[in-house]
Amino acid sequence: MRWALFLLVASTLWWAAPAVAATDDAAPGRVAFIGVPGLHWDDVTPEAAPNLWRLAGQSDLGSVSVKTLGTVACPYDGWLTVSAGLRSAFGQRCGLPPEPERRGEGAVIPGFVDILAKRDGGYTGTLGSAVQAAGECTTAVGRGAALALGDRQGHVDVYAPDPASLADWSRCRVLAVDVDELIRPYLGVDGKLSREPEAITPEERLKAVRAADAEVGAALAKLPAGTQVVLAGNGDHGSVPHLRVAMWKHDGARGAILGTSSTRREDIVILTDITTTVLTAAGIPVPPTVIGIAWAPGHVAGLDAGVAELREADLKATTVRSATGVFFTVFATITVFFYAIAYFVLSRRKRPGAIGPVALGLAAVPVSTYLVNLVPWVQGTYPIIPLVCAVVAIDLAIVGLAVGGPWRRDPLGPPAVVATFTGLVLVADLLTGTNLQFNSLMGYTAVVGGRYYGLANIPFALLATGVLMTTAMAADRLVRRGRRRAAVWVVTGLGVAAMLLAGWPGVGSDFGGVIAFVPGIAVTALLVAGRKVSILKLGAFCVLGGVAVSIIAVLDHLRPPASQTHLGRFVAQVIDGTFWPMIMRKLGAMLNTMLSPNLMPIVIAGLAFLVFAILRPEKISAGVVPRAFARTPMLRAGLIGALVSGVIGMLVNDSGTAVLSMAVATAVPLVLYAGIRSEPAVTGTGDGAPGERVVAGKI
Structure with a gap:
């Protein structure tokens, strides 16, 4: 009876409230998703990455688990997952997404039919198609961004290979930027990830961080005022997975730690949540096939304490895994x-x-x-x-x-x-x-x-x-x-x-x-x-x-x-x-x-x-x-x-x-x-008298 009463109370409480509260602070509007595959919270410091550090001070902060289908989330698969709203993988190429083919002011992803034919790539294009179905256009800067915002035909409305090449940053309400400087040092001559983290010297890593920070800064400087910024390290490099950086700059940002109902953790979000977060921030309906949940700010930690908390969480997770x-x-x-x-x-x-x-x-x-x-x-x-x-x-x-x-x-x-x-x-x-x-x-x-x-x-x-x-x-x-x-x-x-x-x-x-x-x-x-x-x-x-x-x-x-x-x-x-x-x-x-x-x-x-x-x-x-x-x-x-x-x-x-x-x-x-x-049992029969052997049922 006590157990029944307990379960009744527990189930009532469970039914009444979700694990992570949603936020109403971010009003729908213009949103930019900046993907920086490989970005770790150890990279984000005032000295090495002043633009990222400044953005962190204006944002809610979290860690993104970039798990797709393999042990390590390739940048290619990270962008595919954001596009599909489901864990996805191309399965053949662990490296950068393909370079888009220009079509007027837009572009088309080459080999998009092959991506759709893959078992885990069949829903690629969901994010871009949802934006277009709402009557909005998509702007992509960089190859990964084009893959994320391409529709079901692999087409993105406006495309530029880098921030300097994009003339109009205000044309579309939904924009994505691919910052891949942290991935390029790990690429082999075939364009695939081949170098392990330890193969990169601290100096090379610092140089890559500064290059990525400069590109993020260039994009932030050109975004129209009031644009919400969703930034994530949406991919790994090498053979050691990590928790990556997640930031969300919106009107109500106050240095809170980001969580989501997908993980029921106050400090961890996942890749598929990015799809939902971008669409929700833009006020666009989320397709039913998307499994992610929008990011939700939790407890307020502040910049320094929040970054320290997130770094320790990654250290704990990687220590246990190793x-x-x-x-x-x-x-x-x-x-x-x-x-x-x-x-x-x-x-x-x-x-x-x-x-x-x-x-x-x-x-x-x-x-x-x-x-x-x-x-x-x-x-x-x-x-x-x-x-x-x-x-x-x-x-x-x-x-x-x-x-x-x-x-x-x-x-x-x-x-x-x-x-x-x-x-x-x-x-x-x-x-x-x-x-x-x-x-x-x-x-x-x-x-x-x-x-x-x-x-x-x-x-x-x-x-x-x-x-x-x-x-x-x-x-x-x-x-x-x-x-x-x-x-x-x-x-x-x-x-x-x-x-x-x-x-x-x-x-x-x-x-x-x-x-x-x-x-x-x-x-x-x-x-x-x-x-x-x-x-x-x-x-x-x-x-x-x-x-x-x-x-x-x-x-x-x-x-x-x-x-x-x-x-x-x-x-x-x-x-x-x-x-x-x-x-x-x-x-x-x-x-x-x-x-x-x-x-x-x-x-x-x-x-x-x-x-x-x-x-x-x-x-x-x-x-x-x-x-x-x-x-x-x-x-x-x-x-x-x-x-x-x-x-x-x-x-x-x-x-x-x-x-x-x-x-x-x-x-x-x-x-x-x-x-x-145990001492040898006294033989006997019966249904349980003291000192007698009781034989359990047979199987």
């Missing part, structure tokens, strides 16, 4: 080594020693990577060092809590602490804006751009595992007391509550997570109830999960566009037929990560140890795993339910093996600890 691969490799190596040592020690009937506490430590690592964001680890020249040290310290603290409390005498006590702690931390994070998952080693970052809010795939696996293992261990006590029906309700009630949080728009917003969570809850509940689970039932549970998340997505779609999450926008894409590119990208991402060398060893080692410990217990683990199931039968139900959610989550989410690997990495060590601490 460390993630190494972190997972080390974690997988330690995990495999641990299982090998556990096999060696247990199979030889040696005293387990530290095997139990180390198992708890491994299971607590994931939640530690989220809790670390409660401390200010972004310090010094090498922030990775305090990050890793803090994760280790938090992990040790969780293990100390688990083995040091009064519950330590119960074999299920310490595992229950770790599982419950994992579930509670993730639930609390969902209810407070997912700030712990954001920029975490097992979460997501804006520079990667796969997700900006809600429950990511790895946290979903940890939430599902934590909840199912916790409820199963609680159910074990209830079953032993003869309260099997109450045990089933505990698993079902808490599981469904967590599932709703995982999928609810603006909270978890996890489409695939709901599909995978429902079967895990159902399987665990059936096994606790002493029922069998068939393949047919399992398939029905998967369908039920799909129905549940579809209902949630449709409800989200019924809200105003500015308040919708990606769930509601996906429904809109299904309606207008633009959803296939996104589906194919997610399918490709899932297949690419299915055999991840960083994650698959965790799955293989954990499941191999578990399976062989059950099939050949005397040779593999001295019977500790069967002993755990005999001593606490419902633990087996929770483990099976968690693995079911992990396997289905692996198939329906784009992170592939990552989902199953985290379910295994958390659940199996907890079972191992319970087995080490």
Whole structure:
């Protein structure tokens, strides 16, 4: 009843207000979009870029995540995305857009038919066509600007190759300027990006920044008074993605930090938001296929403090991204080594020693990577060092809590602490804006751009595992007391509550997570109830999960566009037929990560140890795993339910093996600890009398 009341209140609050408030300060009128691919907040200083610094002082400020379809957003793809209002990529050329062909005072993009034919380029020209449909003309300065404002035929009304060549800056209400000086030093002889960031000396970079600043200054000087300026670093260079500069100069600009409902972050916008922001600023209707939301100023920070805040955000994101691969490799190596040592020690009937506490430590690592964001680890020249040290310290603290409390005498006590702690931390994070998952080693970052809010795939696996293992261990006590029906309700009630949080728009917003969570809850509940689970039932549970998340997505779609999450926008894409590119990208991402060398060893080692410990217990683990199931039968139900959610989550989410690997990495060590601490169970039958063995349902 308490959970139902809580969810009712939470959903009412969610329905009543969007995540990021819109602004009415910017009246529709003339707008200029200035794209400076590669522009970083470190470049914007009073000494190196006085024009940009002056513009920043007159604008609201933010960071733009330039993610398109690849790891690095090519400038070409950045301009395509602004043109289409959807993440787009040409797929063959990582460099500058093509040079337009002059047609009178306008121009046409060469090869535009080829761009439209691409799977991810079919909506190119949406921005320019929307402007022309409103009876307005388009002016483009530079090749990227022409690509952004070209209509569905690739035509722009007025074109100039550079600011000095444009005579009339007031003719069209919508204007775009391409400032590509920061990209040219990284181009090879073939015109494609080939040089890495470290290949450019600081002097060369400073020279490029000054050239870009001069061109921005030339454009600003010629803009008619009252023109709104939307400036963004709409592309990357090299192999390292960054958050790029976003500025919006309008009548109400006051040094606020820019956010958007697309990211539900107060300081991060995305490329597709630029399309909507430009059209909204010009008072032009936004086409329904455009998925972005107009930028919205948030808290006022001022110039110096705002720039410092945005620089730190990029440093935090890039530090996490650069460390993630190494972190997972080390974690997988330690995990495999641990299982090998556990096999060696247990199979030889040696005293387990530290095997139990180390198992708890491994299971607590994931939640530690989220809790670390409660401390200010972004310090010094090498922030990775305090990050890793803090994760280790938090992990040790969780293990100390688990083995040091009064519950330590119960074999299920310490595992229950770790599982419950994992579930509670993730639930609390969902209810407070997912700030712990954001920029975490097992979460997501804006520079990667796969997700900006809600429950990511790895946290979903940890939430599902934590909840199912916790409820199963609680159910074990209830079953032993003869309260099997109450045990089933505990698993079902808490599981469904967590599932709703995982999928609810603006909270978890996890489409695939709901599909995978429902079967895990159902399987665990059936096994606790002493029922069998068939393949047919399992398939029905998967369908039920799909129905549940579809209902949630449709409800989200019924809200105003500015308040919708990606769930509601996906429904809109299904309606207008633009959803296939996104589906194919997610399918490709899932297949690419299915055999991840960083994650698959965790799955293989954990499941191999578990399976062989059950099939050949005397040779593999001295019977500790069967002993755990005999001593606490419902633990087996929770483990099976968690693995079911992990396997289905692996198939329906784009992170592939990552989902199953985290379910295994958390659940199996907890079972191992319970087995080490359990004494052989007294045989017998019954429905839960103290001292009797209670057998869970069979699958």
